[in-house]
Amino acid sequence: MSSLNASLATALSGLEAAQGALQATSNNVANANTPGYSREVPVLEASDPVVVGALTLGTGVTLQSLESIRDPILESQIQQETQTQGQLNSLVSALQQTQVNFSSTTGDIGTAISNFFSSINELATSPADLSLRQGVLTAADNLASAFNTTANNLTAQRSNLDGSVEQTVGQINQLTAQIAQLNQHISQVQNAGESAGTFIDQRTQLIDQLSSLVDVSVIPTGNTLTLTTAAGTALVAGQQSFQLSTQANSSGVQDVYSGSTDITSTIVSGQLGGLLQARDQQIPSLQNQLDTLAAGLATAVNGVQTAGFDLNGKQGTNLFNPPPASGTGAAASLSVAITDPSLIAASSDGTSGNNANADAMYALSNQAIVNGESPSDYYSGIVFNVGNAVSNASAQQNASNLVLQQLNDQRAAVSGVSLNEEAANMIQYQQAYAASAQVITAINDMMYTAINMTTLTG
Amino acid sequence: MRVNPNPLSDLLSALEQTQQQINTDSEQVASGQTVNEPSDNPSAAATLVTNANQTTEADQYLRSIGSIQGEMQNADSALSSVVTVLQRAISLGTEGANGTNNASDRQAIATELQGIQSQLVSLANLSYQGNYVFAGTATQTAPYVVDSNGSVNYVGNDNTNQIAVGDNLNVAMNLPGSELFSNAGNDVFQAIQDLITNLQSGTNISGALGEVSNAYDYINAQRVFYGNAIDQLNTQQTYLNSETTQLAQQQNSLSATDLPQAITSLETSQTAEQATLQIISQTQQANLFSYLK
Numbered sequence: 111m112s113s114l115n116a117s118l119a120t121a122l123s124g125l126e127a128a129q130g131a132l133q134a135t136s137n138n139v140a141n142a143n144t145p146g147y148s149r150e151v152p153v154l155e156a157s158d159p160v161v162v163g164a165l166t167l168g169t170g171v172t173l174q175s176l177e178s179i180r181d182p183i184l185e186s187q188i189q190q191e192t193q194t195q196g197q198l199n200s201l202v203s204a205l206q207q208t209q210v211n212f213s214s215t216t217g218d219i220g221t222a223i224s225n226f227f228s229s230i231n232e233l234a235t236s237p238a239d240l241s242l243r244q245g246v247l248t249a250a251d252n253l254a255s256a257f258n259t260t261a262n263n264l265t266a267q268r269s270n271l272d273g274s275v276e277q278t279v280g281q282i283n284q285l286t287a288q289i290a291q292l293n294q295h296i297s298q299v300q301n302a303g304e305s306a307g308t309f310i311d312q313r314t315q316l317i318d319q320l321s322s323l324v325d326v327s328v329i330p331t332g333n334t335l336t337l338t339t340a341a342g343t344a345l346v347a348g349q350q351s352f353q354l355s356t357q358a359n360s361s362g363v364q365d366v367y368s369g370s371t372d373i374t375s376t377i378v379s380g381q382l383g384g385l386l387q388a389r390d391q392q393i394p395s396l397q398n399q400l401d402t403l404a405a406g407l408a409t410a411v412n413g414v415q416t417a418g419f420d421l422n423g424k425q426g427t428n429l430f431n432p433p434p435a436s437g438t439g440a441a442a443s444l445s446v447a448i449t450d451p452s453l454i455a456a457s458s459d460g461t462s463g464n465n466a467n468a469d470a471m472y473a474l475s476n477q478a479i480v481n482g483e484s485p486s487d488y489y490s491g492i493v494f495n496v497g498n499a500v501s502n503a504s505a506q507q508n509a510s511n512l513v514l515q516q517l518n519d520q521r522a523a524v525s526g527v528s529l530n531e532e533a534a535n536m537i538q539y540q541q542a543y544a545a546s547a548q549v550i551t552a553i554n555d556m557m558y559t560a561i562n563m564t565t566l567t568g
Numbered sequence: 569m570r571v572n573p574n575p576l577s578d579l580l581s582a583l584e585q586t587q588q589q590i591n592t593d594s595e596q597v598a599s600g601q602t603v604n605e606p607s608d609n610p611s612a613a614a615t616l617v618t619n620a621n622q623t624t625e626a627d628q629y630l631r632s633i634g635s636i637q638g639e640m641q642n643a644d645s646a647l648s649s650v651v652t653v654l655q656r657a658i659s660l661g662t663e664g665a666n667g668t669n670n671a672s673d674r675q676a677i678a679t680e681l682q683g684i685q686s687q688l689v690s691l692a693n694l695s696y697q698g699n700y701v702f703a704g705t706a707t708q709t710a711p712y713v714v715d716s717n718g719s720v721n722y723v724g725n726d727n728t729n730q731i732a733v734g735d736n737l738n739v740a741m742n743l744p745g746s747e748l749f750s751n752a753g754n755d756v757f758q759a760i761q762d763l764i765t766n767l768q769s770g771t772n773i774s775g776a777l778g779e780v781s782n783a784y785d786y787i788n789a790q791r792v793f794y795g796n797a798i799d800q801l802n803t804q805q806t807y808l809n810s811e812t813t814q815l816a817q818q819q820n821s822l823s824a825t826d827l828p829q830a831i832t833s834l835e836t837s838q839t840a841e842q843a844t845l846q847i848i849s850q851t852q853q854a855n856l857f858s859y860l861k
Contacts, residue, residue, distance in 0.1 A: 142574070209606050220617045224624035231628045234731045235635045235741075236699060238708060463699060463707025465729045465741075472732055475625070486621040494614035497606025504607065515581055519572045528573030533856035 114560070116160075116167065118553045123170030124546035127154055130173040132539040137176075138527045146315030148178040148525035150307060178307030181524045185314055186328060188521060189321040191514045193379040196322035198507040200274070200384030205392060205500040207267055211260045212496045219400075220489045222256035223407070225249050227475035230468055233456055237465040238421060243451035250429060254444045257404045261442035264397050271389040272363045276356050278323055278382045279366060282345070283353045285320045289313055289337065290351035297333040297349070320345075324380035341376035343368045363389060392499060397441070399492050405433035405440035406480035406488070411471060418455030418467030426455025426467070579848050586841045593834040596825040603823040612822045619822070623815045626808045629733050633801050633808070636731060636741050639696045640801070643742070644794040646694045646701070647787065650749075650756070653691070654784040657684050657760060661777040664767045671770065678767040682718075685760045689720055692749050704744035705729055711745045712757075720757035722750040733804050743793050754786035 131152035141147040153174040159166045214220065229249035233242040292313040299306040317337070320326050325340035337346040344352050354373075356364035365374040366382070374390075377383050408430035415426045431447045433440035448454070458466035480488040572578070596602050606613040663669070664677040693710040694701045703711035703724030711724030726746050730738040749756045759779035766776040 206605075206607070213605050214613070214616060214620065220620060221624075224621045228624050228628040231625075231632055231732060232635075234729075235632045236697065237729070238699065239697075457705070459705065459725075459727060461705045461707075461725060461727070463703065463729070464705035464727060465731065469730055469732060469738065476735055486618060490614040490617035490621075493606050493617050494610050497608070497610030497613045500605070500607030501610055511581070515578060519575075519578065522572040522574060523570050526573045528570075529855040529857055531573070533860060537860070 120170035121549040128543035192321040197384035204388035237456035286351035293334040400441040410479035421452035702745040
């Protein structure tokens with residue numbers, strides 16, 4: 111036999127379940143625009159029935175849990191792609207700043223080289239003319255300062271990137287500490303048998319952020335998870351985070367350390383990877399090419415200059431201060447060694463009217479004096495390299511953006527809050543609530559009837 | 569199938585792309601250039617560097633040609649005067665060789681020849697913009713000096729200057745006086761001096777006249793150098809002018825904005841932007857909540 115009280119309890123469970131389910135809906139609606147939020151669905155289950163004699167009586171409904179709907183594989187793909195995107199974003203923005211130095215303007219190195227040789231050809235028309243000699247000195251000064259400016263800009267940019275590396279390492283440390291803390295919360299909540307959906311959402315969101323900064327591998331371990339870099343350096347293990355640090359190396363930039371291990375070269379993606387790539391590969395390679403150009407040019411010009419004779423018939427001296435023997439820093443230190451225009455060695459026989467040496471110096475403009483190329487050709491190669499690096503990285507960036515957008519779409523399709531769906535659910539739960547309430551009212555009436563019945567007979 | 573319930577971010581990113589295209593197109597229209605940064609077209613940017621270098625070179629060659637053309641034309645016209653003066657000397661000499669002349673007649677001719685001699689010295693010491701043209705490369709001092717005996721000595725050198733007026737094209741800029749006026753066997757000044765001396769003494773006038781005539785022939789032949797050099801410069805000038813035009817065309821085709829195309833693309837992007845905005849404003853209005861009463 112069933113009892114009215116049992117029915118009341120069953121109706122009440124329906125009331126509570128509808129209320130709890132509505133809680134999920136209301137939370138979903140409230141978080142409809144929260145980044146990283148995964149929609150919750152109520153997990154409803156029929157309560158265990160009671161067997162009374164031949165009757166099996168249902169005992170209502172239980173709201174088991176509110177489950178967050180997420181696809182872990184999709185999330186891990188998003189984290190991967192976010193790393194690539196972070197790397198490309200920082201690389202592209204660094205390279206775009208770099209290429210400004212190589213845009214064709216009136217002060218760029220290419221123009222300065224052309225003007226320098228032009229002034230020498232002009233001098234050859236009248237080698238004793240002091241104003242033409244002064245023109246050569248001025249053009250040489252402009253050439254040196256074009257090299258200096260570009261080299262200094264690259265150095266400054268490199269040191270800015272170095273600052274960003276330090277900042278990024280700081281951000282990584284902050285995020286790993288937060289993730290470790292969330293790991294602790296999640297395992298506490300889950301050990302208590304409760305749903306940790308919201309904390310997991312927060313943690314996923316933080317891992318996404320971390321992925322945009324550095325390459326991260328996520329290894330789930332029981333209730334918590336372990337984060338390492340792609341090369342295996344531990345970042346977070348359960349409730350403990352491992353802080354990264356930076357330390358200046360011999361070339362004056364910060365290396366990234368985990369404990370006492372230098373992990374700089376193992377970081378390949380994320381913002382940090384992009385910064386390191388620009389700082390340690392792209393910019394040094396450009397600096398190197400500029401140094402080669404400056405050293406090759408200065409050495410060749412000096413070679414011709416010292417083989418000739420100046421306006422006073424004396425053996426020529428260096429026009430440019432000799433570049434460092436290693437070539438490193440040649441562009442930044444390029445400077446003109448003479449200030450007296452009569453010291454330009456235009457003559458090859460010592461007479462002031464002879465222009466053979468100026469003509470020979472001019473001929474350098476089309477000779478293979480820089481790594482087997484003429485100065486102008488070598489410079490145009492640098493421009494190509496810079497442009498190509500930016501253009502390639504931008505293309506990859508666009509592709510990565512599309513992939514990420516696609517993945518985010520898929521994640522939203524699984525985990526995103528649909529207001530239509532929530533509205534439908536709301537109606538459903540509202541009606542279920544109303545229906546359960548009606549049942550209670552009916553039971554109440556029945557109880558009343560039963561109680562009144564006893565009063566009448568009593 | 570469940571779809572992304574909130575496509576706003578997709579729409580916004582589409583909007584961003586359209587906006588970027590609009591920016592690119594506007595920049596290209598405004599600057600007139602498609603290659604504003606090396607990354608816009610790396611290989612065109614590299615070619616433009618070479619193009620700019622070649623343009624600067626060609627402009628410089630043209631300037632250099634301009635400045636040596638003046639010197640060469642002056643030298644050529646000086647030589648033409650020398651030839652005229654020598655013709656006069658020859659006719660004077662021929663007159664002097666006539667047996668009917670007496671000593672004073674010959675002296676009068678000799679005196680006129682002395683005038684011619686100093687005229688020749690002054691022509692040979694031609695200076696252009698502070699440089700002596702016929703001094704070899706010793707251009708800062710007058711190449712011909714007359715000593716106390718009246719004989720004319722060359723103090724310049726035998727060197728010539730060359731200048732690049734094209735890639736791998738060097739032209740000689742001058743002929744030294746030693747090859748023009750003081751060439752052994754055809755020395756103009758010596759010939760005139762001999763003619764003067766022989767007229768004064770009345771001996772072997774026709775022999776001295778022969779010397780002058782030889783010198784005349786020689787100088788006339790040497791004039792060809794300047795004639796040829798000036799022709800060569802003119803030819804090179806024509807070539808460089810057309811090269812400059814070609815370089816400008818190349819530069820234009822590498823980097824100039826194709827205006828109709830850019831503007832069409834701009835308009836297309838603007839239409840796309842409008843459409844996307846319309847979609848965003850319309851699709852984001854309705855959901856089931858709006859219909860609940």
